Amino acid sequence: DQQVKQNSPSLSVQEGRISILNCDYTNSMFDYFLWYKKYPAEGPTFLISISSIKDKNEDGRFTVFLNKSAKHLSLHIVPSQPGDSAVYFCAASDGMDSSYKLIFGSGTRLLVRP
Amino acid sequence: SAVISQKPSRDICQRGTSLTIQCQVDSQVTMMFWYRQQPGQSLTLIATANQGSEATYESGFVIDKFPISRPNLTFSTLTVSNMSPEDSSIYLCSVDGGDTQYFGPGTRLTVL
Numbered sequence: 001d002q003q004v005k006q007n008s009p010s011l012s013v014q015e016g017r018i019s020i021l022n023c024d025y026t027n028s029m030f031d032y033f034l035w036y037k038k039y040p041a042e043g044p045t046f047l048i049s050i051s052s053i054k055d056k057n058e059d060g061r062f063t064v065f066l067n068k069s070a071k072h073l074s075l076h077i078v079p080s081q082p083g084d085s086a087v088y089f090c091a092a093s094d095g096m097d098s099s100y101k102l103i104f105g106s107g108t109r110l111l112v113r114p
Numbered sequence: 115s116a117v118i119s120q121k122p123s124r125d126i127c128q129r130g131t132s133l134t135i136q137c138q139v140d141s142q143v144t145m146m147f148w149y150r151q152q153p154g155q156s157l158t159l160i161a162t163a164n165q166g167s168e169a170t171y172e173s174g175f176v177i178d179k180f181p182i183s184r185p186n187l188t189f190s191t192l193t194v195s196n197m198s199p200e201d202s203s204i205y206l207c208s209v210d211g212g213d214t215q216y217f218g219p220g221t222r223l224t225v226l
Contacts, residue, residue, distance in 0.1 A: 004156075034214060043118070043206055043217030044157070089156065101172070102147075102215060104157040 003027045004092050006105035013112050019077040021108050023090035026071065030092040034102070035064060035075045038087045047088075048075070080112045116141055116209050118218035126224045127197055134193045135221045137207035142187035145210040148180070151220070152203045160205075163190050197225045 005024045013019045021035075031052045036044035050057040050064045050073070057064050063076045077084055087107045093100040117140040127133050137146065148160040161169040161182055169182040183191045194201050202225045208215040 036217075041219070041222075043208075043219045046211075046214040046216065049213055091157075101159050101162065102157075103159075106156045 002106075003030075004090060004103045004105040006088075006090060006108050008108050009106070010109045010111070013080045013110065015082055015112055015114050016079045019075075019080045019084065019110055019112065021075040021077075021088050021090075021110065023073050023075075023105050024071060025073075025092050027092070027094065027103075028071070029094040030103075032093045032095060032100070033064070033066060033073050034091045034093075035062075036089045036091065037084075038089060038107070044089060077110075080110075082112045082114050085110055085112045116143065116211055116216040118207060118209060118216060120205075120207060120218040120221050122221060123219065124222040124224075126226060129198050129225055131197055132193055132195045133197065133223060134191050135205055135207075135223075137190045137192070137218055139188045139209050143209040143211075144187070146184060146190045147208045147210075147215060148182060148190075148192045149206045149208065149217075150203045151206065157206065160192070194223065197223075199225045201225050 034049040035047040038044045048059050048062045048064050050066050066073045087109050089107045090105045091102040119138045121136045146163045149157045151157045159172050160175045161171045163169045163182050163184040165184050165187050181193045204220045204222050206220045208217045
């Protein structure tokens with residue numbers, strides 16, 4: 001039973017355009033959500049997080065939106081750059097910070113075309 | 115942020131043998147986590163390791179198969195015991211950083 005789902009295994013976007021990566025979850029107890037980026041042969045790198053008391057968090061080119069009623073979050077990257085090409089994982093926990101167990105989605109491979 | 119190193123970075127092992135993976139952090143941390151990423155799959159938590167206490171294992175993972183040590187606040191080991199080809203995965207350690215978990219580079223294990 002997948003509690004965190006990323007239904008798009010891959011996404012291809014032109015450089016300079018917006019990349020939108022989606023994530024759905026089923027557990028209403030999740031309170032904290034994170035996005036990670038992973039390059040081959042490296043560990044996941046933290047990008048941005050959002051707690052359930054917010055619906056938006058922004059950090060530079062990265063914005064995460066949370067829709068609790070729909071149990072859906074999305075990561076927007078604007079403008080997309082070729083260096084953003086990587087696998088993106090969303091993760092969730094039922095605590096208000098990352099000291100709790102993280103449940104990961106299956107990942108979306110983003111390709112940003114020059 | 116925390117800088118995390120893992121040894122070995124990769125290994126090829128024969129079935130029935132055991133491999134111990136080391137995780138070293140550049141600062142003292144309370145909580146360390148061990149994850150597994152099977153080929154084409156997501157990251158799955160194996161166990162949580164706090165210094166001075168027994169590791170807490172997730173459903174589907176047992177101490178006899180994945181014994182963990184946490185001798186101090188900067189170091190942990192995960193042993194994959196009596197390996198089979200199904201244990202071929204990337205094994206990652208992470209540490210709690212407050213607003214995120216910081217991950218090591220992973221250990222790529224292939225079991226023949």
